[in-house]
Amino acid sequence: DAGVTxxxxxxxxxxxxQVTLRCSPKSGHDTVSWYQQALGQGPQFIFQYYEEExxxxxxxxxxxxxxxxxxxxxxxxxxxxxxxxxALYLCASSPRTGRIxxxxxxxxxxxxxxxxx
Amino acid sequence: SQQGEEDPQALSIQxxxxxxxxxxxxxxxxxxxxxxQNSGRGLVHLILIRSNEREKHSGRLRVTLDxxxxxxxxxxxxxxxxxxxxxxxxxxxxxxxxxxxxGNQVVVIP
Numbered sequence: 698d699a700g701v702t703x704x705x706x707x708x709x710x711x712x713x714x715q716v717t718l719r720c721s722p723k724s725g726h727d728t729v730s731w732y733q734q735a736l737g738q739g740p741q742f743i744f745q746y747y748e749e750e751x752x753x754x755x756x757x758x759x760x761x762x763x764x765x766x767x768x769x770x771x772x773x774x775x776x777x778x779x780x781x782x783x784a785l786y787l788c789a790s791s792p793r794t795g796r797i798x799x800x801x802x803x804x805x806x807x808x809x810x811x812x813x814x
Numbered sequence: 815s816q817q818g819e820e821d822p823q824a825l826s827i828q829x830x831x832x833x834x835x836x837x838x839x840x841x842x843x844x845x846x847x848x849x850x851q852n853s854g855r856g857l858v859h860l861i862l863i864r865s866n867e868r869e870k871h872s873g874r875l876r877v878t879l880d881x882x883x884x885x886x887x888x889x890x891x892x893x894x895x896x897x898x899x900x901x902x903x904x905x906x907x908x909x910x911x912x913x914x915x916x917g918n919q920v921v922v923i924p
Contacts, residue, residue, distance in 0.1 A: 701856075730911065739902050739914030740857070753911050785854060791910060801845055801906055805857040 699724060701790050701806035709812045710778050718773040718809045722790030729771040730803065731763060732787040740787055746771055747793055775811075783813045826921045833890040835918045837903035838883075844908035846879055848888050851900045851917070860888075860901075893922045 702721045710716050722729050728747040732740035742755035746765035765771045769790075775782055789803035827833050839846070845864045849857040863870045863879045863886065870877045876889040890897055900919050904912040 728910070732912075732914075736854075737916075739904075739916050740912070742911045742913065745911060753909060755911070787856060789857075789912075801910060802847070802859050802862060803910070803912065804859065805849075807856040808854075810854075 701788055701804050703786075703788050703806040703809050705809060706807065707810050707812075709814065711814050712778055712780060714778050714813075715774065715776045716778060716811060718775075718786050718788075718811070719770065720773070720788030720790075720806060721770045722788075723804045726790035726792050726804070727769050728791045728793050729765060729769065730789045730791070731771070731773045732789065733757070734785040734787060734808070736784070743773070778813045780813050783811060785810050823916070824919045824921075826923065827893055829893060829895055829922055829924050831893055833893050833897070833920055833922070835888045835901055835903075835920070837886045837888070837915055839886075839903075839905045839913075839915075840884065841905070842907065843881075843905045845906045846877075846886050847904045847906065847912065848875075848877060848886075849902045849904060849914075851902065852898075857902065890920075893920075895922050895924045898922045 701723050704719045730745040731743040734740040743757050744751050745753040749765045760776045762774045785808045787808045788806045791803045843865050845862050847862045848860040851857045861872045861877050863877050874891045879886045898921050900917045902914050902917045904914045
């Protein structure tokens with residue numbers, strides 16, 4: 698049973714460029730959340746997708762957008778990259794149905810480390 | 815914005831000792847979770863405690879929750895070198911979006 702997978706593992710971009718990060722949720726999970734983790738900080742919630750729509754959004758600008766596909770996988774897009782976008786981007790999945798406790802537990806992928814020069 | 819705030823920020827202990835970390839938060843919660851992160855990689859879920867629970871155990875882990883003080887503690891008993899990691903508390907207001915603290919770096923010396 699594969700866990701949450703993310704690609705690529707590392708990425709280097711320059712300011713102003715655009716980047717797309719990918720995530721495949723754990724088998725049986727239909728909800729995907731994205732988090733940004735700056736060095737030395739805790740993860741910050743970017744947004745959450747289920748049923749192919751953005752359902753919740755954290756305090757991030759519109760440069761951050763996403764998509765969820767019918768197979769529940771998801772993409773995170775960041776436009777007009779800034780130096781401050783350098784971070785570890787984490788994807789987490791969870792099931793919308795199931796018993797209490799299972800629904801609230803999020804499974805995280807290994808992350809994509811983005812460096813903006 | 816950061817919800818939880820862990821203290822102490824860094825902890826260094828000998829193998830076999832117990833490690834205790836605290837976390838405070840500001841708003842109402844549905845549950846509070848603790849995660850572990852090794853070397854800046856993905857987070858591993860450790861334990862979840864609901865707002866109507868006061869204490870929970872899982873193996874060598876013990877979590878307490880005091881909603882009146884808006885605080886939680888994580889105790890790792892009989893620590894091992896493999897417990898060296900960063901530990902984060904995260905609150906869930908019921909919408910399944912986690913608000914993390916800044917984390918607590920624990921180093922267990924063999």
